[in-house]
Amino acid sequence: MKRSSKNSVGLADVALAAGVSTATVSLALQEGSRISASTRERVRLAIEQTGYRYNRAAAKLRTGQSFTVGLLITDIANPYFAALAAGAETVLDERGYMTFLLNSNDIGDRQARQLNKLMEHGVDGVLLSPADGTDLTTVQYLVDHGVPVVQVSRWVEGLSCDVVQPDNAALAAEATRHLIALGHRRIAFLGGTPSRSARVERLAGYTRALAEAGIAYDPELTPTGPPTRASGSILLRHVVGGTIPPTAALCYHDLMALGALQAARELGLRVGEDFAIIGFDDIAEAAICDPPLTTVHIDAESIGRSAAQHLLARLEGSVGPASRTIIPAHLVMRGSCGSHRFSPLPGAGSDTPGKRQ
Amino acid sequence: MKRSSKNSVGLADVALAAGVSTATVSLALQEGSRISASTRERVRLAIEQTGYRYNRAAAKLRTGQSFTVGLLITDIANPYFAALAAGAETVLDERGYMTFLLNSNDIGDRQARQLNKLMEHGVDGVLLSPADGTDLTTVQYLVDHGVPVVQVSRWVEGLSCDVVQPDNAALAAEATRHLIALGHRRIAFLGGTPSRSARVERLAGYTRALAEAGIAYDPELTPTGPPTRASGSILLRHVVGGTIPPTAALCYHDLMALGALQAARELGLRVGEDFAIIGFDDIAEAAICDPPLTTVHIDAESIGRSAAQHLLARLEGSVGPASRTIIPAHLVMRGSCGSHRFSPLPGAGSDTPGKRQ
């Protein structure tokens, strides 16, 4: 009861200085508690004098709440995830939570270790963009132990928790229809690893649009690969070197599209004229590269914000079944598939407009 | 001593299951402790059976160590800081630490609140890229209370703690000399807020190079502004609209340079021919914009890694005075200041080659 000799200053020291009990000080610290104004003031003063600092680790031990959240993504250096992180962090910070940043580098084992650490640190919840080859049980474990998980951008099969993502299939279909409307018949779909949900969904949309137009699906045009620039280059060279080369490519995301764009140029293709490329995400680079990239604009920051809000709702006791939240997105036409020549010029219509679904 | 009824499973439960004391279990958990192999095995088994999970909050309460670190930067959406964060997180994760991500948005007050929260959560150390208008005392407080701080990319006057950064002055001087060698005499220095160390240092290098060449310093050519694309555009328009417009601009960083580049094009200037632009950072966009941006390549990821290593050293007890670590960087010539026309084409030399310092 009279520990003011040692290290940090705690409730006991404040209590001593204010001439009250630690319980009173604790109460005085919370907003809506029945403590007389005068004691409250005395406590406030004592806190200033002693230089007291609230100790959340101790509080957590007692209450089980840490006011921390894990943000486990695959690659913070990807501008898409950086924006997502910014959105999530902002919301969480506003509500008094701190955010642990973890990079899985898309490695399942690493992610498993990190989920573990998150548990040891007692996070209240987790925002997860699952890595390739995610082991279901590693994340189910959290959920079973009362740690809500919200999946962002991607999701793993068989896991019952909230998801926040764009409507990948519809968007890919829209992009594909756009290419078809421009006259393309041989359209490649480049990259992404086979297992990941975002690729599966985008591929499904692509396939659907193809089928609608009566175009046969050719597996040679849909090679898979890691979501990197380099892989985008390689895959483009691969399909262009095939027996019947495509005239257009829809890419798993912008990073790959940018790689593909570079490779196309190196092959002597004039992107936007000889060859069309469409990406996903609309990262900053997409608007400024040459030619600027037609891409599906996804507001990563608002995905981050929304995911954080859903997580907070769960933390505040919202129950209900797992929800799936779709963040609106849309195709933005730029130079890389030539469509810019049609839309900006009124009355130049030499093409079917390609109805939006 | 026999709490296995309640919530989470703790050492006591494991001890019960293994038929030993909690102390023994605790000891068995640490590597180099004198515990018989047999008990160790029994404990291992009991841990599996019980589904025990280490509780770091409890450990922290006892030991004072949390194995967490704060990474407090101005803007995670800036690719430079995203790369820095990736580097830091990787090193920290390897060594068993978790990283809190905080975005100050370059707002001093926000940063102050966040430093506070960091203390409440009991972080072991902080990686800080100080916001504009940082109040010295808010960060000094941490240091005084035994929480080591390492400053990254920028630093605040009067704070005695490690700094990891590029040699801004030398690099800015090199870039400026390059422009001078290309024949430019009216060179602007665009943006950055006046108080921030990175700007002060870069401006000093710019001024020094000017002086060396006998070029008078003109304050009209060095307007300040927030470090954003938009501000880059505005400032370029501003100086170009001045009485004696510049023929070249060195920009506070790439984001601003990109904005300036766009504005220059909108003004009908052919960047790389009529007008030269140089940036700082070498973010991915710099290589791919049109024309590609000549810029100072700074390896943000290795700044992040190095800063994390310095922090870890402090956490492990390294004392010594505050250190300043310079991360090597260099000018990379691309299209935005015309120099590319000379170097790649052998024997095309219609210009002075522009000696590197």
Next chain:
DNA sequence: TTGTAGGCGTTATCAG
């Protein structure tokens, strides 16, 4: 080599 007995700073329960 293992067990006992606090105590870290906070909150919650229960009296007064």
Next chain:
DNA sequence: CTGATAACGCCTACAA
């Protein structure tokens, strides 16, 4: 409205 007091789960002398 306020005060004792007992946990929360872990670590660490010190004792056995």
